[in-house]
Amino acid sequence: MTNPPDTAAPTTALLLCNLGTPDAPTAPALRRYLAEFLSDRRVVEIPRLAWLPILHGIILRTRPKKSAAKYASVWMPEGSPLKVWTERQAKLLQGFLGERGHRLTVRYAMRYGSPAIGSVLDQLRAEGIERVLVLPAYPQYCGATTGSVTDAIAQWVLKTRALPELRFVNRYHGEPAYINALADSVRRHWQANGQPERLVMSFHGMPARTTTLGDPYHAECLETGLRLAQALNLKAEQFLVTFQSRFGKAKWLEPYTEPSLVRLAKEGIASVDVICPGFAADCLETLEEIDQEARQAFIVAGGKRFGYIPCLNDSEPGMRALVAVAEKHLQGWAP
Numbered sequence: 001m002t003n004p005p006d007t008a009a010p011t012t013a014l015l016l017c018n019l020g021t022p023d024a025p026t027a028p029a030l031r032r033y034l035a036e037f038l039s040d041r042r043v044v045e046i047p048r049l050a051w052l053p054i055l056h057g058i059i060l061r062t063r064p065k066k067s068a069a070k071y072a073s074v075w076m077p078e079g080s081p082l083k084v085w086t087e088r089q090a091k092l093l094q095g096f097l098g099e100r101g102h103r104l105t106v107r108y109a110m111r112y113g114s115p116a117i118g119s120v121l122d123q124l125r126a127e128g129i130e131r132v133l134v135l136p137a138y139p140q141y142c143g144a145t146t147g148s149v150t151d152a153i154a155q156w157v158l159k160t161r162a163l164p165e166l167r168f169v170n171r172y173h174g175e176p177a178y179i180n181a182l183a184d185s186v187r188r189h190w191q192a193n194g195q196p197e198r199l200v201m202s203f204h205g206m207p208a209r210t211t212t213l214g215d216p217y218h219a220e221c222l223e224t225g226l227r228l229a230q231a232l233n234l235k236a237e238q239f240l241v242t243f244q245s246r247f248g249k250a251k252w253l254e255p256y257t258e259p260s261l262v263r264l265a266k267e268g269i270a271s272v273d274v275i276c277p278g279f280a281a282d283c284l285e286t287l288e289e290i291d292q293e294a295r296q297a298f299i300v301a302g303g304k305r306f307g308y309i310p311c312l313n314d315s316e317p318g319m320r321a322l323v324a325v326a327e328k329h330l331q332g333w334a335p
């Protein structure tokens with residue numbers, strides 16, 4: 001018996017999803033982006049009646065201008081870093097997976113802004129795609145990010161008649177190829193610049209109560225941190241896991257990144273490197289909040305040497321990690 005011809009195999013797509021970013025570093029573009037992002041019930045879990053007046057009456061009047069100036073300081077010639085890197089990752093994934101014999105289409109989409117998840121899924125259906133693997137570019141599962149990507153897919157499902165088969169990647173926080181890629185990136189940084197006294201692993205924060213409510217995000221960040229430290233043979237006192245980007249007045253996951261860096265400097269720690277393992281691509285939160293703001297806070301507090309280790313972006317080890325995750329979830333699908 002011979003296998004049926006390959007042309008009979010269902011056509012498959014991989015959809016790489018990231019958060020989304022404004023179209024321009026301007027206040028109007030920021031207002032559109034933040035309005036969509038901060039209206040998501042997965043992101044702000046405050047009753048609508050209380051939240052919407054705050055969002056429209058205060059936040060969307062004040063934050064866009066301030067955030068636009070921050071975005072302007074990291075904007076690349078081709079656009080917002082998050083979008084530039086995500087687009088490159090999708091192109092490279094297509095090539096890497098193709099080289100390894102997988103016949104599938106790779107596209108990227110954004111949860112907020114463009115290209116929107118629903119419109120990319122519409123295009124894929126119009127192209128006759130019958131199977132879609134959804135790969136959110138979030139190594140650690142979080143309701144506000146991974147869960148929200150699933151919501152956007154579900155919204156598209158609700159209005160679509162002929163559905164493709166769907167698979168979802170929920171996490172890859174312990175994937176060996178991802179941990180190795182991070183470790184490789186740290187080692188290369190140390191070879192070029194020397195090893196600092198502390199390695200700070202900074203993850204995006206979340207309201208602390210989300211952990212009590214059952215979100216596995218905090219535990220998964222800690223696990224990634226421990227595995228990275230093990231891969232680098234670090235002792236407990238040589239590294240710390242911290243949380244950045246606090247939004248609002250509630251208690252968020254601790255320890256907070258910037259106050260931790262200030263404390264280290266005040267305790268006499270002269271050199272630190274910061275890596276952000278929870279971000280698959282550099283973006284405002286890493287390039288501005290860490291490499292600019294946190295750097296300055298550390299130096300002002302008396303620190304001498306601050307190294308920022310870039311995200312995996314389009315690096316070969318980073319792409320191999322995404323390939324390894326994709327291949328695990330494509331089993332039995334893409335030839």
Ligand SMILES: C=CC1=C(C)c2cc3[nH]c(cc4nc(cc5[nH]c(cc1n2)c(C)c5CCC(=O)O)C(CCC(=O)O)=C4C)c(C)c3C=C
Pocket residue numbers: 019020021022042043044063067080082138142144145204205206207245247278279282283284285
């Ligand atoms: C990596 C995981 C992320 C989690 C978890 C997350 C939760 C979260 N974020 C906000 C509020 C904001 N985040 C903003 C930017 C931003 N956040 C992530 C990732 C996670 N967020 C990324 C990759 C980015 C950068 C986007 C880019 O364009 O570069 C912003 C916008 C910027 C600003 O105005 O400061 C806000 C606001 C909340 C409230 C939240 C969970 C409750």
Ligand SMILES: [Fe+2]
Pocket residue numbers: 204245
């Ligand atoms: Fe965020």
Ligand SMILES: [Fe+2]
Pocket residue numbers: 245284285289
């Ligand atoms: Fe931030």
